[in-house]
Amino acid sequence: MTDLHAGDLDVAAFSDHGPWLVDLDELEWMDRVDTIRSAIHRQVPDLIAPGRMPAGRRMFDVVRHLGTAVGSWYLTGRRRGGSESTADLSHRLRVAAETLGPTYIKLGQIISSGQGVFPKELVNEFIKCRDQVPSESFETVRRVVESDLGKPLEAVFSEFDETPLAAASIAQVHRAVLADNGQPGGGGEVVVKVQRPRVAEFVHQDLRVMAWIAPFMIGRIPVSSLANPPALVEVFAETIAEELDFRLEAENMLDVARSLRKLGQTAFVIPRPHPQLVTRRVLVMERLSGFNFDDVAGIKGAGIDTHEIVKTSMIGFLEGAMLHGVFHGDLHGGNLFVQTDGRTALFDFGITGRLSDVKRQAFLRMLVSGMTSDIRGQLAAIRDLGALPADTDLDRVIADLGLDQAPLDPTQLSPEQLIHELQRFVKQLLGYGASLPKELMLFVKNMVFVDAAIGTLAPDLDLFAHVTEIATYFATNHAQTLMAELGVNPDEMEVDLTSFKDSLGVDRELETVTYADLQARRELIQSRMRDHSKQKRRRFRFTG
Structure with a gap:
C-alpha cells in the first residue's frame, strides 16, 4: 500500500493509507457523469x-x-x-x-x-x-464484470471471492485483490460491487x-x-x-468525501473509488473494515466513546446538507462501520441527497429556526423545500394546527383521542397541499436512523444538552455563513428548546430527557394502542 499522508487527503476524507491516489483530473470514468445524470x-x-x-x-x-x-x-x-x-x-x-x-x-x-x-x-x-x-451465481457475476471491464476477470484480479460479502436489491459486493500488473492499486485488497444483470x-x-x-x-x-x-x-x-449507474455513485462518494474534508470533519472515512475500474454496472473501491454499527460491545471494548460517535455523526450529516448541499441519503446500519480508531466509515452512496442553493439555504434556516423556536421560520423553510405550496398562508397553518400552543401529551391521551388528533393533523396538512419532496424525505429518513442510533449507542445521552451543543457548534464554527446567508448574528442567537420539546411531546418545563426516557413513553403509547386494537377485535368477534 502507498503511504499517502498528503496527496488526496488534502481534498477528501479518505483513509490514511490507501491502495492508490485519487487524482480528480485523472479519473477515466468521470468524463460523462454530468451528462449521464x-x-x-x-x-x-x-x-x-x-x-x-x-x-x-x-x-x-x-x-x-x-x-x-x-x-x-x-x-x-x-x-x-x-x-x-x-x-x-x-x-x-x-x-x-x-x-x-x-x-x-x-x-x-x-x-x-x-x-x-x-x-x-x-x-x-x-x-x-x-x-x-x-445472490446471483458467480457465473453471472463473472459475465457482468468481464462485459463491463472488457477483460477476463483474471486479468484484473488475482483473487476474487465467489461468495459475496453481501447481496442487496440492486447489486452484491465481493472481496477481491487487484492483479499486480501495473494498474493502480495492484496487489491491494478491494471490494467489487456488481449490479444484477437485468435490474x-x-x-x-x-x-x-x-x-x-x-x-x-x-x-x-x-x-x-x-x-x-x-x-x-x-x-x-x-x-x-x-442507483442504476455506478459512475454516479462513484462521483457521489467523491463529492461527500470532499465536502467532509472542506468542513474539517476528521471523524469520517470514505472508501476511494478506483480511477479506472468504474462502469455502469461495476464499481471497484478500496476495502475498509470495522465494527458493525450495532456492535455496541465491540465498539466499547475497543475503548471508543459511543456518545462521541453519535455527536460527530449528527454534526457531519447536518453540515454536509446545510453548508455544501450534499449528504449520504441512505443511512442505515448496513452502510456504516466504526473503525478501531473511532472514525465512522460510510458506504453505499447510490442514494445521495443533492440540494440546490435555494433548498440548501432553506435547510439551514430550518435548523436555525428550530434551535431558536421560531415556528414561522421553520414553516417558511419547509415551504421553500417544497413541502408546502409557495402561496401557503403560514400564519393560518400555525393557528389551525395549534403550533404556537403547548402540545398535548400523547401519554395522557386515550387511544381514541390519539387517533383523532393524528387524523385531524394529517387531514389539515393535506388540505394545505402538503407533500414530501425527495430531499426532505431523505433527510427525514436519515434523522429516523439517527434517532435509532442514539437508542443503540447512547440511550443515556441528554438530548436537550446534545441539541444545545449542536447549536453552539454551528454558531461558533459557521458564524460568517449564518450572517451572510441568513442575516443571523450568532452572538445574538439564543437557543430556545421550546419547539424541540413540543416535537417530542414533553413538558416545556422539563430540563433533561434521554432517549431511554422517550423510548419508555413510546412503548407506553404503543402498548395502549395494541390493547385498544385487541379490544376492538374482541368486540368485533362478539358482535359478529
Whole structure:
C-alpha cells in the first residue's frame, strides 16, 4: 500500500493509507457523469407518466405475490393477534418483495430504515433486505464484470471471492485483490460491487406498474397520503433511477468525501473509488473494515466513546446538507462501520441527497429556526423545500394546527383521542397541499436512523444538552455563513428548546430527557394502542 499522508487527503476524507491516489483530473470514468445524470433525470417523467395498464404479466405477478402474502396472513396469521400477527404479515411481505425483485426489495430497505415510523416487526423483518437477499451465481457475476471491464476477470484480479460479502436489491459486493500488473492499486485488497444483470429493465417495468396503481390509492391510505401515492412513486423513481449507474455513485462518494474534508470533519472515512475500474454496472473501491454499527460491545471494548460517535455523526450529516448541499441519503446500519480508531466509515452512496442553493439555504434556516423556536421560520423553510405550496398562508397553518400552543401529551391521551388528533393533523396538512419532496424525505429518513442510533449507542445521552451543543457548534464554527446567508448574528442567537420539546411531546418545563426516557413513553403509547386494537377485535368477534 502507498503511504499517502498528503496527496488526496488534502481534498477528501479518505483513509490514511490507501491502495492508490485519487487524482480528480485523472479519473477515466468521470468524463460523462454530468451528462449521464441529466439524462437519467429526463427519463423519470416518462417512466411514471400515467397511461394505460402496464404489461399484463408483470402486473399479474405483482398482484399474485402481494395478494397471496396478504390473503394467506388474513386466513391464518391474523388470528394470532398483536405482535405475532404483525410479525407473520411482515415475514410474508418480505418474502413476496424478494420474489418480486429489486424494486420491491429497495422499498423494503427504505422500510427497514423507518424505526419509530413503521411497526418494529416490519422493520426487523425488512432489515434482512439490506444484505441477506439471495445472490446471483458467480457465473453471472463473472459475465457482468468481464462485459463491463472488457477483460477476463483474471486479468484484473488475482483473487476474487465467489461468495459475496453481501447481496442487496440492486447489486452484491465481493472481496477481491487487484492483479499486480501495473494498474493502480495492484496487489491491494478491494471490494467489487456488481449490479444484477437485468435490474434496470425490471426497475423500469415496476415503476410503470406503481405509477399506474398509485392514483387508485389516493385517499385509501390516509397517513401515507401525506405525500400522496403518485408523488411517492415520483420520489421513489428519482431515487432508484440514479442507483442504476455506478459512475454516479462513484462521483457521489467523491463529492461527500470532499465536502467532509472542506468542513474539517476528521471523524469520517470514505472508501476511494478506483480511477479506472468504474462502469455502469461495476464499481471497484478500496476495502475498509470495522465494527458493525450495532456492535455496541465491540465498539466499547475497543475503548471508543459511543456518545462521541453519535455527536460527530449528527454534526457531519447536518453540515454536509446545510453548508455544501450534499449528504449520504441512505443511512442505515448496513452502510456504516466504526473503525478501531473511532472514525465512522460510510458506504453505499447510490442514494445521495443533492440540494440546490435555494433548498440548501432553506435547510439551514430550518435548523436555525428550530434551535431558536421560531415556528414561522421553520414553516417558511419547509415551504421553500417544497413541502408546502409557495402561496401557503403560514400564519393560518400555525393557528389551525395549534403550533404556537403547548402540545398535548400523547401519554395522557386515550387511544381514541390519539387517533383523532393524528387524523385531524394529517387531514389539515393535506388540505394545505402538503407533500414530501425527495430531499426532505431523505433527510427525514436519515434523522429516523439517527434517532435509532442514539437508542443503540447512547440511550443515556441528554438530548436537550446534545441539541444545545449542536447549536453552539454551528454558531461558533459557521458564524460568517449564518450572517451572510441568513442575516443571523450568532452572538445574538439564543437557543430556545421550546419547539424541540413540543416535537417530542414533553413538558416545556422539563430540563433533561434521554432517549431511554422517550423510548419508555413510546412503548407506553404503543402498548395502549395494541390493547385498544385487541379490544376492538374482541368486540368485533362478539358482535359478529
